Amino acid sequence: MxxxxxxxxxxxxxxxxxxxxxxKRVIRRNLLMDGSRRENDAEHSWYVAMxxxxxxxxxxxxxxxxxxxxxxxxxxLVEIDAGDTFIYxxxxxxxxxxxxxxxxxxxxxxxxxxxAEPMRALWEEFEARETPEARFARALDRFAPILANHNTExxxxxxxxxxxxxxxxxxxxxxxxxxSLGAYAQELVRLSVTRGHxxx
Amino acid sequence: MxxxxxxxxxxxxxxxxxxxxxxKRVIRRNLLMDGSRRENDAEHSWYVAMxxxxxxxxxxxxxxxxxxxxxxxxxxLVEIDAGDTFIYxxxxxxxxxxxxxxxxxxxxxxxxxxxAEPMRALWEEFEARETPEARFARALDRFAPILANHNTExxxxxxxxxxxxxxxxxxxxxxxxxxSLGAYAQELVRLSVTRGHxxx
Numbered sequence: 001m002x003x004x005x006x007x008x009x010x011x012x013x014x015x016x017x018x019x020x021x022x023x024k025r026v027i028r029r030n031l032l033m034d035g036s037r038r039e040n041d042a043e044h045s046w047y048v049a050m051x052x053x054x055x056x057x058x059x060x061x062x063x064x065x066x067x068x069x070x071x072x073x074x075x076x077l078v079e080i081d082a083g084d085t086f087i088y089x090x091x092x093x094x095x096x097x098x099x100x101x102x103x104x105x106x107x108x109x110x111x112x113x114x115x116a117e118p119m120r121a122l123w124e125e126f127e128a129r130e131t132p133e134a135r136f137a138r139a140l141d142r143f144a145p146i147l148a149n150h151n152t153e154x155x156x157x158x159x160x161x162x163x164x165x166x167x168x169x170x171x172x173x174x175x176x177x178x179x180s181l182g183a184y185a186q187e188l189v190r191l192s193v194t195r196g197h198x199x200x
Numbered sequence: 201m202x203x204x205x206x207x208x209x210x211x212x213x214x215x216x217x218x219x220x221x222x223x224k225r226v227i228r229r230n231l232l233m234d235g236s237r238r239e240n241d242a243e244h245s246w247y248v249a250m251x252x253x254x255x256x257x258x259x260x261x262x263x264x265x266x267x268x269x270x271x272x273x274x275x276x277l278v279e280i281d282a283g284d285t286f287i288y289x290x291x292x293x294x295x296x297x298x299x300x301x302x303x304x305x306x307x308x309x310x311x312x313x314x315x316a317e318p319m320r321a322l323w324e325e326f327e328a329r330e331t332p333e334a335r336f337a338r339a340l341d342r343f344a345p346i347l348a349n350h351n352t353e354x355x356x357x358x359x360x361x362x363x364x365x366x367x368x369x370x371x372x373x374x375x376x377x378x379x380s381l382g383a384y385a386q387e388l389v390r391l392s393v394t395r396g397h398x399x400x
Contacts, residue, residue, distance in 0.1 A: 010384060013254050018351060020250060021233040024243045033221040043224045046246035049273055050220060053319070054213050054311070066266045069273075073249055111254070119253070151218060184210060 009112040016110040022080045029086050029160065030145040035152040041076040041084065044144065048072045051140040058178045059136040067122070071137045074119055075126045078103035087170065088162050100127075132177075139177025142170045143185055150188040154197030164193050164200045209312040216310040222280045229286050229360065230345040235352040241276040241284065244344065248272045251340040258378045259336040271326045271337045274319055278303035287370065288362050300327075332377075339377025342370045343385055350388045354397030364393050364400045 026041040049072045056065045076084075081103035085096040108120040125134045146167065149155035157167070167189050175182025192198040226241040249272045256265045276284075281303035285296040308320040325334045346367065349355035357367070367389050375382025392398040 006380075010258075010380065014347070014384075017251060017254055017347065018233060021247065021348070021351075024232050024239065024247075025234070025236065032224050033218060034225070036225070039224065040243060042246045043240060043242035046242045046249070046273065047221065047224075049246070049249065051217060053270065053273065054217055054315075058210075066269075069269065070253065073246065073253065073269075115254075147214070147217065148221070151221075180206075180210065184214075 009115075012110060012112045013115075016107075019107060019110055020077060020080070023077060026076070026079045026084055028084050028145075029156050030148045031152050031155045033148050033151045035155070038156075039148070041079050045073055045076050048075075048137075048140045048144050051144060052137070055140065055143075055178070055181060058180045060132050060178075063132045063136055067125075067133045068137045068140075071122045071126045071133065072140065074122050075137065075141065077107055078123065080107060086160065088160060088166050135177035137177070139174040139181055142174050143181055146170070146174075146185050146188055149197075150192055153195075154192060157192070157198050162198070164189055164198050167198065209315075212310060212312045213315075216307075219307060219310055220277060220280070223277060226276070226279045226284055228284050228345075229356050230348050231352050231355045233348055233351045235355070238356075239348075241279050245273055245276050248275075248337075248340045248344050251344060252337070255340065255343075255378070255381060258380045260332050260378075263332045263336055267322070267325075267333045268337045268340075271322045271333065272340065274322050275326045275337065275341065277307055278323065280307060286360065288360060288366050335377035337377070339374040339381055342374050343381055346370070346374075346385050346388055349397075350392055353395075354392060357392070357398050362398070364389055364398050367398065 023045070024040050024042040028039045028041060028044055030039055031037065032039055049069045052065055052068045052072055059065065059068070078100040082096060082099035085092045087093065104120055104123055108116045108123070110116075111119060125131055126137055129135055129138050145155075149157050156162075168186070171182060171185045171189060174185045189198065193200055223245070224240050224242040228239045228241060228244055230239055231237065232239055249269045252265055252268045252272055259265065259268070278300040282296060282299035285292045287293065304320055304323055308316045308323070310316075311319060325331055326337055329335055329338050345355075349357050356362075368386070371382060371385045371389060374385045389398065393400055
């Protein structure tokens with residue numbers, strides 16, 4: 001591995017920093033909790049990193065929360081090229097994998113050698129969902145929109161005709177990363193159905 | 201210190217998580233790098249936490265970058281109540297301190313005991329700017345808008361009649377946290393003056 005001279009490294013880091021500003025313009029499906037507008041990927045990434053700090057004690061013992069936070073900060077960067085995918089659209093989800101890999105190739109390689117690889121590895125780990133850290137990070141990534149939709153009378157669930165059965169699949173992913181947050185999310189889904197904000 | 205039962209702790213954590221969603225609606229002065237709109241505090245907080253990952257090697261040796269990241273994630277939460285202050289308005293900056301302290305009292309105390317204190321301590325550390333971690337975090341917080349303004353032909357500098365002399369005071373804060381980023385920021389300011397995007 002060639003290490004670039006200090007000045008070249010800084011230039012590459014600046015190019016990456018300028019590039020990732022674009023994440024603020026990638027719009028997600030779910031709304032802010034006051035229902036005023038749809039959320040963007042950058043503020044979502046901040047939010048889920050905060051959830052890692054807030055709900056850290058709900059991760060399995062021994063989970064490296066620092067890596068969870070780092071993973072959540074970078075997990076959506078590939079959407080700068082690949083865009084946000086609606087998780088309840090199976091066709092879009094399948095096509096997305098290849099687009100995200102190409103995006104990772106381009107975006108992470110803006111960083112200097114020696115720095116691009118570990119940052120990309122965080123994204124790969126998040127996607128693979130094999131480590132406790134990745135499972136907990138994914139749980140928080142799923143928990144956030146359920147909390148937002150619950151707090152906005154169903155939010156975008158009725159709009160996109162999402163059913164409780166579909167949401168419950170996502171709740172299972174939460175439970176795999178954190179049993180207690182999974183149980184709480186299950187209760188939110190039940191309440192949303194009771195209140196008529198989510199169809200069965 | 202009384203430790204709340206597990207269920208009460210989760211309820212308090214959820215209340216805090218719902219509260220901090222409001223940070224997405226606190227609007228800052230500076231623009232996104234495409235100039236399309238002003239930035240909000242939540243996406244800004246994500247961005248500067250990313251800068252800690254990107255520019256970590258520009259911190260003094262031994263700097264705890266994990267604490268820098270955590271500090272940057274929480275550093276603007278008080279603005280949910282106190283609002284964003286334009287750093288080039290000295291009257292507003294002075295009045296802000298008390299408002300931010302009251303905001304910290306209210307917002308962090310939503311968290312359970314044992315969790316509120318360490319999270320508030322991150323904000324206090326950031327504000328005090330006494331540790332290498334706080335100085336580096338503050339440097340990144342100042343570096344971000346200079347990079348954004350440089351990339352948007354001066355961005356909000358001309359609009360708010362900010363001069364190079366005023367920006368250079370902020371550059372000195374960057375240099376105190378990171379000499380190499382300070383030197384780079386100084387060069388950006390010089391270039392912005394040369395290009396007519398910042399008046400002397």
